[in-house]
Amino acid sequence: MGTMKTAEITFLAILAAFAASLAIGSLDLKYADEFSFGPGFVPLNVGVLIVICCALQALRSLAKSRKEAAEAGDRQEHADTSPNIAGLLITTAIIVLGVAAMALGSVLAPIFAMIFLLSWRVAHHPITSSLFVGATTTAAIYVIFAIWLNLPVL
DSSP states (O other): OOSOOHHHHHHHHHHHHHHHHHHHHGGGSOSBOSSSBOTTHHHHHHHHHHHHHHHHHHHHHHHHHHHHHHHHTTOOOOOOOOOOHHHHHHHHHHHHHHHHHHHTTOOHHHHHHHHHHIIIIISOOOHHHHHHHHHHHHHHHHIIIIIISOOOOO
């Protein structure tokens, strides 16, 4: 596989920043109650673990790129370095629509869109099966959060 692409590095940085903000934001919450975990237990542990995983992935990629650079020596590979404009526009549209939908109170539409696109474009499923995967995953999320836990997701 080679070194990390720019999109992978960007995703790793955004994920690490999100995890760090999650961990820092949970410091105000009680970590443990008298007999069980407090409300800050899960977000702090998840945030710290994600930051650790991101750091390990970055270090692993850095070590791999140094090893490949040493093996390659003077050989230069000229690859197409033009930016992926379509991917950038799709990603920007998903982020903007997701933030707009969440501001209006619904998180199910952006979840469906992300699952559908991941299934269709990344896993290379046919559109019909991607629609099915997106719909069933979104329905499962709705059942778990809205019906079982009584949390507003609409």
